[in-house]
Amino acid sequence: MYAVVNIAGQQFKVEKDQKIYVHRLSEKEGDKVTFDEVLLLDNNGKVDVGAPVVKGAQVTAKILKHLKGDKVIVFKKKRRKGYQTRNGHRQLLSQIAIEGISVGGAKSKSASSTKPAEEKKETKPKAESAKPKAEADKPKAKKEVAKPKAEKKQDISENLVTRAENRVDDSKIQVNVDKLLHHIGTAVKADKQDLTKISGIGPVFEEKLNTIGIYTYEQISKLKAGDKENLSKLSGITADKINEDEWVKQSKELMKESK
Numbered sequence: 001m002y003a004v005v006n007i008a009g010q011q012f013k014v015e016k017d018q019k020i021y022v023h024r025l026s027e028k029e030g031d032k033v034t035f036d037e038v039l040l041l042d043n044n045g046k047v048d049v050g051a052p053v054v055k056g057a058q059v060t061a062k063i064l065k066h067l068k069g070d071k072v073i074v075f076k077k078k079r080r081k082g083y084q085t086r087n088g089h090r091q092l093l094s095q096i097a098i099e100g101i102s103v104g105g106a107k108s109k110s111a112s113s114t115k116p117a118e119e120k121k122e123t124k125p126k127a128e129s130a131k132p133k134a135e136a137d138k139p140k141a142k143k144e145v146a147k148p149k150a151e152k153k154q155d156i157s158e159n160l161v162t163r164a165e166n167r168v169d170d171s172k173i174q175v176n177v178d179k180l181l182h183h184i185g186t187a188v189k190a191d192k193q194d195l196t197k198i199s200g201i202g203p204v205f206e207e208k209l210n211t212i213g214i215y216t217y218e219q220i221s222k223l224k225a226g227d228k229e230n231l232s233k234l235s236g237i238t239a240d241k242i243n244e245d246e247w248v249k250q251s252k253e254l255m256k257e258s259k
Contacts, residue, residue: 001044003101005059006037014059014098021204024092027063032099035059043103056104061096069093070202070236073244095203175233177212184222187215195220197254200245208234217258221251 002015008023027033038057041048048054069091077084192215195206212234214220223231228239242248 001101002042003038003054003057003059004040005035006039007035007096011039014101016098016100018098019064019095020098021069021093021095023094024066025063025094025096029063029065032060032062033096035061041101041103058102060099060102062099064095064097066092066094067203070205071200072236073241175212176230180227180230181213183224183227184214184219186213187219189215191215193217193254193258198245198247198250200241200247205237208237217251217254220247221255223248 002013004011004013008025010022012020012022014020025033036053036058038054038059039050039052041050041054041057048057050057072089072091074087074089075084076086189210192210195201195209195214195217196203198217198220201209209215223242225239228242231242232238
């Protein structure tokens, strides 16, 4: 069972026990939150597409921690004008764990935090008072519409995916993994080291590197110019960034410390 939900202006495909990074939420670490804007719901093969949201469906999650994303360099230059500017940006993020997906909203009272609950008290009376009669007629309309549009739902469900999933899929397709690992060596997940100790690599970049088989400092220390260009096909990672942050030099120093 999975759902496509709108969280802080982004669409995410989520399942139970999944951990994702979203734009910074206002709640504190450890708080539970509920998201009502469910755009699509797949309940054991039965797909329900919202118009625009699926009524009664909710996604409950717990905020694990607040953090900053990887640093992004923004450089602008106008030739023959003597103008150039360089700025850095780190996006404020929150890591959340999906605790459950409810179809009829039965879990909303026990799983939602205090703040979201107050907002629902204000919005629910309006929704219930404005649509008591319409709900009695809607089941018939749903049955009639569901049959001709069964084929279209599959196309829509394939298009509604998270940005994070798109980035990982792109990296698998574009990066020549065999050539890269042939140069820097291979490692298994059991050899995994904390790559976030390298300045310029945050949790998001670490996850991308692990996806293509880079787990250790030794592998990063062996990166050559061609390998850096190959890694540039990963979203957000460039050869200039690797050189500016001195990933290779930092990896060699961390190797010495670990011995």
